[in-house]
Amino acid sequence: MDRRGFLIRSGGIVVGFSLLPAVMAQSQPAALPGSLQSNRMLDGWLRINADGTVTVFTGKVELGQGILTALAQIAADELDVNYGRITMVSADTSRSPNEGMTAGSQSVEQSGTALHYAAAEARDILLQTASSRLGVAAEQLSVSDGTISGGGAKTTYWELAQDTDLRREASGRVKPKPPARRNVIGKAIARRDIPKKVRGEPAYVQDLRLPEMVFGRVVRPPSRRATLEIIDEAAVSAMPGVVALVRDGNFLAVAAEREEQAIKAAEKIRALAKWREVADLPPNGSALYEQLQKLPSKDSVISAKAGVSVSAGATSIEAVYTRPYQCHASIGPSCAIAQFKEGKLTVWTHSQGVFPLREHLAKLTGIAQSEIVAVHVDGSGCYGHNGADDVAGDAALLARATGGRPVKLQWMREDEFGWEPYGSPMVIKMAGRLDAGRIVDWRHDIWSHPHSTRPGGAGTNLLAGADLAKPQYLGYPVNSPQPSGAADRNAVPLYDFPNQQVVLHYLPEMPLRTSALRTLGAYANVFALESFMDELAVAAAVDPVEFRLRHMKDARARAVIEAAVQRADWRPGAKGDGARGRGFAFAKYKNLAAYVAVVADIEIDRRSGELSVKRVVAVVDAGLIINPDGVKNQIEGGVIQSTSWTLKESLRYDRQKVLTRSWSEYPILTFPEVPAVDIVLLDRPDEKSLGTGEGSQGPTVAAIANAVAHATGRRARDLPFTPEKLKLLLA
Amino acid sequence: MGFTINVNGRARSAEAAGDTPLLYVLRNDFGLNGAKYGCGVGQCGACTVMIDGKATRSCVTALSSMNAKKVMTLESLSDGGKMHPLQQAFIEEQAAQCGYCANGMIMTAKALLDRTPRPTEAQIRKALAANFCRCGTHNRIVRAVQRAANQMVGGTRTAAVVEGVRA
Numbered sequence: 066m067d068r069r070g071f072l073i074r075s076g077g078i079v080v081g082f083s084l085l086p087a088v089m090a091q092s093q094p095a096a097l098p099g100s101l102q103s104n105r106m107l108d109g110w111l112r113i114n115a116d117g118t119v120t121v122f123t124g125k126v127e128l129g130q131g132i133l134t135a136l137a138q139i140a141a142d143e144l145d146v147n148y149g150r151i152t153m154v155s156a157d158t159s160r161s162p163n164e165g166m167t168a169g170s171q172s173v174e175q176s177g178t179a180l181h182y183a184a185a186e187a188r189d190i191l192l193q194t195a196s197s198r199l200g201v202a203a204e205q206l207s208v209s210d211g212t213i214s215g216g217g218a219k220t221t222y223w224e225l226a227q228d229t230d231l232r233r234e235a236s237g238r239v240k241p242k243p244p245a246r247r248n249v250i251g252k253a254i255a256r257r258d259i260p261k262k263v264r265g266e267p268a269y270v271q272d273l274r275l276p277e278m279v280f281g282r283v284v285r286p287p288s289r290r291a292t293l294e295i296i297d298e299a300a301v302s303a304m305p306g307v308v309a310l311v312r313d314g315n316f317l318a319v320a321a322e323r324e325e326q327a328i329k330a331a332e333k334i335r336a337l338a339k340w341r342e343v344a345d346l347p348p349n350g351s352a353l354y355e356q357l358q359k360l361p362s363k364d365s366v367i368s369a370k371a372g373v374s375v376s377a378g379a380t381s382i383e384a385v386y387t388r389p390y391q392c393h394a395s396i397g398p399s400c401a402i403a404q405f406k407e408g409k410l411t412v413w414t415h416s417q418g419v420f421p422l423r424e425h426l427a428k429l430t431g432i433a434q435s436e437i438v439a440v441h442v443d444g445s446g447c448y449g450h451n452g453a454d455d456v457a458g459d460a461a462l463l464a465r466a467t468g469g470r471p472v473k474l475q476w477m478r479e480d481e482f483g484w485e486p487y488g489s490p491m492v493i494k495m496a497g498r499l500d501a502g503r504i505v506d507w508r509h510d511i512w513s514h515p516h517s518t519r520p521g522g523a524g525t526n527l528l529a530g531a532d533l534a535k536p537q538y539l540g541y542p543v544n545s546p547q548p549s550g551a552a553d554r555n556a557v558p559l560y561d562f563p564n565q566q567v568v569l570h571y572l573p574e575m576p577l578r579t580s581a582l583r584t585l586g587a588y589a590n591v592f593a594l595e596s597f598m599d600e601l602a603v604a605a606a607v608d609p610v611e612f613r614l615r616h617m618k619d620a621r622a623r624a625v626i627e628a629a630v631q632r633a634d635w636r637p638g639a640k641g642d643g644a645r646g647r648g649f650a651f652a653k654y655k656n657l658a659a660y661v662a663v664v665a666d667i668e669i670d671r672r673s674g675e676l677s678v679k680r681v682v683a684v685v686d687a688g689l690i691i692n693p694d695g696v697k698n699q700i701e702g703g704v705i706q707s708t709s710w711t712l713k714e715s716l717r718y719d720r721q722k723v724l725t726r727s728w729s730e731y732p733i734l735t736f737p738e739v740p741a742v743d744i745v746l747l748d749r750p751d752e753k754s755l756g757t758g759e760g761s762q763g764p765t766v767a768a769i770a771n772a773v774a775h776a777t778g779r780r781a782r783d784l785p786f787t788p789e790k791l792k793l794l795l796a
Numbered sequence: 797m798g799f800t801i802n803v804n805g806r807a808r809s810a811e812a813a814g815d816t817p818l819l820y821v822l823r824n825d826f827g828l829n830g831a832k833y834g835c836g837v838g839q840c841g842a843c844t845v846m847i848d849g850k851a852t853r854s855c856v857t858a859l860s861s862m863n864a865k866k867v868m869t870l871e872s873l874s875d876g877g878k879m880h881p882l883q884q885a886f887i888e889e890q891a892a893q894c895g896y897c898a899n900g901m902i903m904t905a906k907a908l909l910d911r912t913p914r915p916t917e918a919q920i921r922k923a924l925a926a927n928f929c930r931c932g933t934h935n936r937i938v939r940a941v942q943r944a945a946n947q948m949v950g951g952t953r954t955a956a957v958v959e960g961v962r963a
């Protein structure tokens with residue numbers, strides 16, 4: 066096809082040759098940094114207000130990771146205004162940029178980068194305006210807390226606010242400040258949201274109360290794929306306070322004047338409803354892992370390298386690592402408020418992605434997206450895709466029956482444990498060959514269900530959809546591609562091996578719905594990869610740290626490994642004493658984000674099998690650090706959460722139903738069991754910021770497993786490391 | 797049914813069934829947001845309030861049992877704007893990620909400090925053992941409680957250290 070033909074087809078316009086560059090520019094806008102690429106208007110990111118404040122908009126949301134504080138720091142620094150002047154507006158489909166999900170430790174990279182550039186450019190525009198107004202060359206002007214001065218003249222951002230038009234596309238041409246000139250970035254600034262949270266002021270969606278609001282509860286089937294046969298609707302509707310009962314296929318929800326009335330009505334429904342149930346859940350334990358390897362799978366080679374040929378004398382070893390279904394287990398069950406009034410639906414939600422949620426709410430309810438507003442309000446920590454979106458769907462369905470009154474629907478504890486999308490069980494088979502103290506061949510096979518079934522894309526990814534009389538099903542799940550990957554996240558080694566093959570056996574059919582749990586597949590992949598590195602080091606009779614360094618070229622990786630060795634006083638060749646040991650592990654999250662090296666010290670009671678993690682040292686390189694205290698909080702939280710997953714956590718279920726309904730069936734780590742955590746940050750102000758929210762979980766599990774092997778000489782490969790299992794292992 | 801109960805030093809009334817968990821009355825009738833719903837069965841501690849000076853789980857406490865009792869919620873700690881040393885310490889230590897557990901931590905820690913003004917680290921961990929945090933903020937919470945304790949017994953503790961040095 067000739068060039069002209071191409072133009073006609075793509076744009077439908079016939080143009081002269083000389084106009085071509087302009088047309089091309091239009092159809093392919095210039096690349097802009099971070100989320101500016103998809104949200105290109107400056108005033109979509111910030112507004113300078115005449116009252117001396119700055120409003121900053123982001124599509125990212127606060128999940129307890131301190132992101133709004135970090136973003137405010139960036140804007141304040143680039144604008145040269147005091148941090149206190151910044152007001153943050155986060156994800157709201159009616160007024161914030163659309164930045165998709167707040168997930169994958171990418172917010173500083175996406176939203177932060179956009180704000181660096183947008184704020185630097187806004188500052189430049191303000192300086193230009195000041196320059197013409199004051200008659201002083203822009204180069205002679207300087208800014209201090211929004212006051213512009215130079216050449217004996219003075220004005221302020223706030224005076225210029227009226228005449229400064231930020232309704233323009235960002236150019237991306239004004240460079241952010243060099244590291245030496247920053248003074249807010251890099252400071253441990255206190256989180257903006259904590260004071261109201263410790264004073265008991267309204268802070269969470271659970272605390273929001275709207276005029277005329279009623280309370281809702283949902284009643285889920287007793288088990289997966291159960292169908293509702295009978296329900297005495299009249300008996301429920303007659304209960305005190307009941308305002309609305311929604312039955313649509315197998316979906317049941319009730320609204321009442323008072324919260325406890327809604328709970329009682331839901332209990333009544335549960336008692337009255339008759340269901341037809343099926344028993345098709347997978348088996349537990351080793352039978353589950355065998356079954357996973359037999360399910361229909363989509364296989365793909367994630368990474369393959371064939372270098373030197375392997376000599377016949379090489380030693381081969383193999384090992385299989387497993388991880389069960391695990392829960393997000395938020396402390397506060399998911400909650401949403403929905404109001405359907407005059408054809409418009411408004412939803413207040415702690416979803417990680419209000420825009421994709423809106424899209425799927427539209428499918429679920431049949432209300433056009435243009436008539437739906439989804440507003441983010443803080444919730445309890447979610448750690449990935451928990452019930453946040455689903456409960457918003459439930460609330461939206463119920464809100465159509467409450468005569469325009471807003472309804473607050475919070476899941477009960479058993480709803481959250483019973484119906485959240487779990488972290489997928491995984492089987493990982495490792496095989497490696499050693500020659501002359503080096504790894505010459507490496508193979509990593511993963512069997513896993515999906516790690517993202519969030520709203521967005523095809524299908525209706527809201528739990529209630531499948532229960533409706535006209536069912537709407539989940540979209541066919543896809544595994545996000547490398548380099549981030551999903552089930553295969555962190556499966557490609559950062560180490561340098563001459564031969565390697567990483568294969569994903571992806572299992573799209575889910576007997577129990579699975580989705581993104583913090584780190585996706587990386588927790589299990591790093592567990593397997595870094596345990597196996599130790600197994601090979603033992604086979605090669607080389608200290609595990611030395612063994613890693615032998616295979617690692619990446620200078621920043623080597624630096625965190627060496628810093629961890631130093632901080633923890635790692636002694637090559639030190640022996641475990643049967644009860645105490647220490648383990649090492651490393652990962653660069655997603656092979657794209659923060660570098661984290663961990664040393665864990667453990668103690669194990671051989672008779673009871675009780676394992677306790679005493680101390681964890683974590684060394685982190687997260688590039689340019691916006692808020693060191695925020696990074697530490699995330700890394701430490703990740704260490705402790707991972708310790709809990711590793712020692713304790715596994716969903717309970719039988720062939721018919723999920724048995725985990727309360728914390729008794731899903732114990733997590735408690736205060737006396739939490740290890741001491743020591744964190745060292747290597748600041749690299751000249752490098753770009755790297756995400757840290759999920760950096761420490763993978764290295765932590767592997768360091769604990771390696772410490773167990775170091776202490777006892779036995780290798781724990783089946784998560785979690787409960788006393789029963791360790792007792793057997795050590796017997 | 798109507799009930800009048802003493803909350804944060806004031807008599808307050810609510811129309812609700814007697815078996816209504818106190819948690820919902822505090823939150824929905826009195827607009828007190830400190831206590832949170834976490835599990836509803838007394839396991840997690842998110843809903844902790846003080847009843848007659850004892851840390852109590854309001855999700856399993858019936859409204860009707862509140863007769864002649866004194867209920868104190870998180871809000872009462874910062875009455876009049878000045879924060880309690882525990883709240884101050886939670887901010888200074890940045891002892892929250894999502895903060896959903898913070899109410900239970902602060903109220904349980906208050907009960908501890910009321911009876912044991914100088915707890916050891918192990919005592920703090922034990923006192924909070926049945927309060928769950930999912931974000932992994934435990935160690936910061938322990939440090940915040942220690943900081944508050946130090947501050948509350950401030951003068952004496954400093955003196956003790958100085959004496960110790962002299963001896």
Ligand code: FES
Pocket residue numbers: 832833834835836837838839840841842843844853854855856
């Ligand atoms: S909500 Fe009361 S203890 Fe969990």
Ligand code: FES
Pocket residue numbers: 129396446891892893894895896897898928929930931932933
């Ligand atoms: S800070 Fe989130 S549960 Fe404790």
